[in-house]
Amino acid sequence: ATNVRAAEKDAPAALGFAGEIFVxxxxxxxxxxxxxxxxxxxxxxxxTAATSVCVTGLSTVxxxxxxxxxxxAVILCLIQIGGIGLIAxxxxxxxxxxxxxxxxxxxxxxxxxxLDEMGGVVAVVRSVxxxxxxxxGIGAVLYAFCFVPEFGIKKGLVHAIFxxxxxxxxxxxxxxxxxxxxxxxSNPLVNITTxxxxxxxxxxxxxxxxxxxxxxxxxxxxxxxxxxxxSTTVLVF
Numbered sequence: 001a002t003n004v005r006a007a008e009k010d011a012p013a014a015l016g017f018a019g020e021i022f023v024x025x026x027x028x029x030x031x032x033x034x035x036x037x038x039x040x041x042x043x044x045x046x047x048t049a050a051t052s053v054c055v056t057g058l059s060t061v062x063x064x065x066x067x068x069x070x071x072x073a074v075i076l077c078l079i080q081i082g083g084i085g086l087i088a089x090x091x092x093x094x095x096x097x098x099x100x101x102x103x104x105x106x107x108x109x110x111x112x113x114x115l116d117e118m119g120g121v122v123a124v125v126r127s128v129x130x131x132x133x134x135x136x137g138i139g140a141v142l143y144a145f146c147f148v149p150e151f152g153i154k155k156g157l158v159h160a161i162f163x164x165x166x167x168x169x170x171x172x173x174x175x176x177x178x179x180x181x182x183x184x185x186s187n188p189l190v191n192i193t194t195x196x197x198x199x200x201x202x203x204x205x206x207x208x209x210x211x212x213x214x215x216x217x218x219x220x221x222x223x224x225x226x227x228x229x230x231s232t233t234v235l236v237f
Contacts, residue, residue, distance in 0.1 A: 017053075020053065021046065021049050021050045021053055022046065022049075024049035024052075024053065024074070024078055025042065025045045025046030025047075025048070025049040025050070026045070027049075027074055028040065028045040028046075028048055028049055028067075028071060028074060028075070029042050029045035029046075032068060032070055032071075033045075033067060033068055033070055033071035033074060034066060034067060034068055034071060035065065035066060035067060035068045035071075036068075038065060038066050038067075040061065040066060043060075044060050044061050044066075047059075047060050048060070048061065048063075048075065049078060051173075052075050052078035052079050052082060052171065052173065053078045053079075053081060053082040054082055055079060055082045055083060055169050055170050055171040055172070056171075056172070057170075057171060057172020057173060058172075059173065062177055062178060063075070063173055063174070063175060064174075064175045064176060064177040065177065072158075072162065072175065075173070076161075076162055076165055076166075079165055079166055079169050079171045079173065080165055080169065082169060082171065083132070083165070083168060083169025083170070083171070083201070084128070084129065084132055084169075124205070127205070127209070128205050131205065131208055132168065135168055135197065135200055135201070136161075136164045136165050136168050136197075137164075139160075139163075139164035139167060139168060139193055139196070139197045140157075140160045140161045140163075140164040140165075141160075142189060142193040143159065143160035143163055143164055143189075143190065143193055144156060144157060144160040145189060146160075146184075146187060146189050146190055147159040147160050148160070158175070159174075159175055159176070162174065162175055163175075163194075164193075164197065167193070167194045167197040167198055167201075168197040168198075168200070168201045169201065170198055170201060170202070181194070199232065199236070202232065203228055203229070203232065204228065206222065206224050206225060206228075207221075207224075207225045207228050207229060210222055210225040211225075
């Protein structure tokens with residue numbers, strides 16, 4: 001009975017998520033989202049929307065060729081939504097509009113970020129979003145040192161920003177075409193920046209908070225942070 005009630009509570013969220021993917025697929029299906037001469041089928045559009053929001057890294061089309069600048073911007077937004085979380089972004093909008101966050105959404109945020117209590121969830125959401133944009137901004141700047149000299153200012157910054165967001169959100173999507181990042185296999189800046197963004201994102205907010213407040217005093221970290229840091233180090237090694 002408990003499982004049935006839990007499923008009933010989660011059903012609207014699941015339907016909302018599916019509806020979001022369907023609507024996003026419709027947007028990507030529109031002609032102005034495809035590059036000239038690159039019409040996309042509806043299944044491919046929905047697949048792209050799903051893989052972007054769910055940050056899977058899979059694709060049925062070549063991202064760099066298939067989509068127009070508008071289409072790429074839509075995909076970037078979907079990746080960001082998938083990386084931060086739809087609930088967190090929606091609540092940030094409510095916070096900006098000075099609207100109250102419902103008790104249900106507070107509970108979801110608490111569970112999403114493994115918080116001990118629901119008090120202070122607004123501050124947590126603000127901190128998470130700030131940390132995400134800060135990390136992505138640093139990544140974009142580092143990428144720009146490589147891509148701007150190669151592609152020029154406009155295209156280089158587009159590549160830098162898109163890849164920074166994609167790497168931090170673990171989306172596995174880029175705009176380099178079929179070669180992806182293989183052409184940068186011997187470029188230490190691109191490799192180290194990508195690895196850093198992926199690992200930092202994987203550690204999670206609680207670990208970031210522990211490191212920020214306790215610096216390198218490992219003994220003062222919470223049990224959660226200790227387990228995550230040790231496990232990540234061992235698994236990566």
